[in-house]
Amino acid sequence: MADPYLPLAIVLSSALPGALIFFLDEEFHRLRTALNLFGAIFKLILVGWMIWGVFHGHVYLSHLELLPGLELILSADALSVLFVTLSTVLWLVTTIYAIGYLEHSPNRSRFFGFFSLCVSATVGIALSGNLLTFIVFYEILTLATYPLVAHRGTPEADRGARIYLAYTMTGGVVLLTGAVWLQTLIGPLNFTQGGLLSTAPESLHPQFIWIFFLLLAGLGVKAALVPLHGWLPQAMVAPAPVSALLHAVAVVKAGAFGIVRLVYDLYGVEFAYGLGLLDVLGAFAAATILYGSLKALSQDSLKKRLAYSTVSQVSYIALGASILGPIATIGGLVHLVHQGLMKITLFFCAGNYAETLGIHQVSEMNGVGRRLPWTTLALTVGALGMIGVPPVAGFVTKWYLGLGAADAGAYWAILLLIASSLLNAAYFLPILYRAWFRPPPPSWPEEHRFPTRLETDPALLWPPLITAVLSLGAGLFAAAPFSPLEWVRLIAAREYGP
């Protein structure tokens, strides 16, 4: 017996508080915070319930048939549970961070309203049971993030938001076209383990190749695949919690998640391999990984360096999907979670430096480890994880990707991983060196004292510490039940069969 309400309730648990928040007067600070936290915690409880249910074999399915062939489906399979859990946990943390970060800035009702809608859309993407529903939430996500990127209202914010919108919406239209084309050929596109296309007549295969490129282009914009990544560094103008959300939880991750759905649940990884599509995906992923790392090297702005690092790191997910075989799949999927945890930590830390000391450039970071030791510790965990130093989560990813590549005979991917890790080290280690071992300057660019014994506002300090601990935990306890790795193993086992 399928439970028709839970997936819908999970989406609405942030959408409804979000809608209410818009109507709140600016000075209703407590009510807004209460609504935010209520939504975030309530969603977490619902997701916990769903994990328990999915583990025990319950089926969750909300659906609304609009017209024959047009059906909105929200359902929970193992993959969606993975992404839902990630975004729900990180949303709670980011909400706390954002409340601290935006304490005294204007237009908070508008900000938190869209913030909640953004997470609702992400959760909707995670729970989408077919491509139509996926696109619906994918576009809502674009719509809800635009105001967040433009939030500051400066000319740079305006420009960044426009570029963001132009990229993502063009991608959306291309994605829509590809989806409709595919649906015209083979009917409703419900996400199915093993894919839908392997039984289709062979005469359609050339069209499937074209459609794959359309869909990949549409998803690749959000996943920041080179050459479609141009919006991401521009969108850095957004406030730090938004950057954290865009990079770790919502937008970029939605694109990567879409690519995973495309390869595994629409085309089927073996069918896509048969058409030679995985090689193309792998080539794009490889180019993106190298390009992002190389660009990150030359950025002095901390947030831009992190942005290019995202461009590079998210493509590990696509790389995992492009290598045939369960081990590489595990490496790619688990990075969905690991990259989220590590990258959000890094963005929280970057926000703390900016908010507490006015530091925006890497070159200004000399000796920050003494002024903000805990923040810098979290930054160190995140950065080492990105490089792939054990026991942080990033190591697990790279280990499985490497093993998977060896297993599939894709030795170029191993070389790629080594090169990328060296580059990661080259752009992260100097930051750590400056922060810990260089003497601090006589004064910080714009120091802000908070009325607390801690090094900065507690709402800013706890989130990076929590996510840093989670990144460590995901690596240390990778073999524990319910760890991201174990969950992903389950997904891979289902995709490739026993």
Added chain:
Amino acid sequence: MLDPLALAVAWPLLGALSITLLPRWAAHLGILAAVGATLSALGVAFAVMDSGSLTSELGGWKIPLGIGLRADGLAAAFLAMVNLVALGVSIHASVYFADSKARHHFWPLWFLLWTALNALWLARDLFNLYVTLELMGLSAAALGALSGTRESISANLRYLLLGLAGSMTYLLGVALLYVAYGSLDLVQVARSLAPGPSSAAACALMIGGLSLKAALFPLHFWLPPAHASAPAPVSAALSALVVKAAIYLVLRLWLDLFAGIANASAAMLLGLLGGSAVLWGSWQALRAERLKLLAAYSTVAQIGYLAMFLPLIAAAADERGRASLLVAWVLLALTHGLAKASFFLATGLVQKTTGHDRIAELGGAAQSLPAATFALGLAGAALIGLPPSGTFFAKWILIQAAIASGQWWWVPVIMLGTLLALGYVFRLLARAFTREPTPPHFVTSARAELSALLLAVLAMLGVGLAARPIANLLGV
């Protein structure tokens, strides 16, 4: 038991008469009549959903001498949307015109227009359609000129004359049909219609005349100045409802009356005009310097989408394909009606606050009216066709039909039109994000702002997700 069809026409007519008699109570009587009309229209829609279709003969006079009314699913769907929009416009107008001299003229004319609209959806013969079209055109032109500026009077004079030419052309077509078939009843004429020169001429005259009224490219040139110069609530009604009535009649005649003789190449011609309208209208909207002109050109583009359906309906492989295209057509039209009304109402609020509607200088004005800006954003998103608006699902079906029937060239037109729409909507919304703080309250004038906002919410969340009940109403 009162006849719901007659009531739907009688409420606005009574409103017009009573306000003329008691102008001091205009706003109160207006809201009363608006609520009455809307309730009876929704009553008609629910009754049609239950029983398939409703008919009545006014005063018990038999056809052909009496006037008959009929509501099928298509008519009921439009009747419901139009009355909801008109209710929103009325509530908004009760604030907008509260202390302007124009209110003495606005209310009677507005209800006259509303009467004409309701009668138009319910008319069942070709001549009553002519009368309602003319009544609609006259009251619309008079309303459009209410702002009294030179610009608005000359634009609406042009609209009036062109509308008159359009309806005269339509009437000649009706006369030709009467010569050939001796009847004016839609159903009877449709049953006996045979291909031939007089039927073809009648078809060309009637569709041509209506296309002029519907502002189908290249006959759209009168629309932008007329709609951009009228007071905002009137622009809302003109763009959302009046133009929609004409394009609705094009579809109705095309499918019901001329189904036997309207061939694929004629449909293709209308479709090409529609495609050109999409591109041209969206491009002009993108270039428009004034907010209302932008909205008006966007209407030209949206009418284009509606015309683009005709060749695809003609090429649909089976009844199911036709039915889903019809539902998509209705979804698009209803969404546009709600969204464009909301867009114009919100535009009016912005214009009242700033004293102008030049997009480049809107700046903080948009930010000082969060509810109105929100309405603009939601309505704009529905116009672009972002999900889950009705436009999104309509475009999905449209693209699907284009690919399935091999008429793939519509796909780039739709893609480009969507991106252009995105450009013109966000060119505007980007102005809402300035560094000035928003006012402490989300809503400043509840009736004026919430009416716009609710229409936008309906456009964005109501129509698309209610596709199933709408399809049921249409009987497919």
Added chain:
Amino acid sequence: MNPEILITQMLYGCIGLALFLLGIGSFILHEGLWRRLIALNVVGSGVFHVLVAVAYRGLEQTPDPIPHALVLTGIVVAVSATALALAFGRHLEDQNDHA
């Protein structure tokens, strides 16, 4: 059908069509309000001619009432529209005088 009736109908009908075309042509070609308004009234007369011709059933017979009803209604509509157009025209002229 009686050929005399048919000829009469054809004659009036064709004149009606000719008036319609003349009016439309003039409406498209001319700019000024008065010319266009008169052109439209000529168009209307043309259409009414056609309808009256349709109704004719010989001198002895009563004519078909329905086209007559249409013509009457049509005239009312055309007169109202003309009146509204004239009112607009006057407004514009008044504004010109003041300007």
